[in-house]
Amino acid sequence: MKLLVLNGPNLNMLGVREPDIYGREDYASLERLIRDTCGELGVDVEICQSNHEGELVDQIQGAFGRMDAIVINPAAYTHTSVAILDALKAVALPAVEVHLSDVNDREEFRKISYAGMACEKTIVGKGFQGYTEAIRYLVQTYGT
Numbered sequence: 001m002k003l004l005v006l007n008g009p010n011l012n013m014l015g016v017r018e019p020d021i022y023g024r025e026d027y028a029s030l031e032r033l034i035r036d037t038c039g040e041l042g043v044d045v046e047i048c049q050s051n052h053e054g055e056l057v058d059q060i061q062g063a064f065g066r067m068d069a070i071v072i073n074p075a076a077y078t079h080t081s082v083a084i085l086d087a088l089k090a091v092a093l094p095a096v097e098v099h100l101s102d103v104n105d106r107e108e109f110r111k112i113s114y115a116g117m118a119c120e121k122t123i124v125g126k127g128f129q130g131y132t133e134a135i136r137y138l139v140q141t142y143g144t
């Protein structure tokens with residue numbers, strides 16, 4: 001399986017950013033965990049983080065015909081971006097949405113997820129483990 005893992009704005013600030021919500025581990029540790037998990041499972045992974053909505057849309061479009069599945073944490077764009085929702089619908093790849101924090105137990109505006117409308121599964125509030133769960137789910141469902 002070829003997998004795209006896409007991370008949205010401010011996730012590059014993990015470890016520094018609101019550690020009580022997002023934890024003390026940095027973005028490099030998250031990337032390591034994703035690569036290790038994919039290595040164990042025989043998944044060929046590409047990881048991208050961007051602070052720019054259009055770049056995230058370009059990455060999703062670029063997955064078309066090249067990737068088998070997407071794991072996405074659109075971060076703040078989760079709650080605002082119809083463009084990311086439309087890109088996910090356009091490529092129609094199996095996608096899993098991940099949030100480190102429990103977005104359903106925070107401000108009201110975080111309860112809306114546009115991207116989630118194009119994802120077959122959403123994992124919230126499990127920290128970094130949410131990504132490994134998403135990867136394992138995709139491998140179990142679609143095979144390596």
Ligand code: DQA
Pocket residue numbers: 009010011073074075076077078098099100101102103110
């Ligand atoms: C987040 C939750 C979003 O509401 C927030 O804007 C983020 C991170 C999470 O992983 O918990 O930047 O996606």
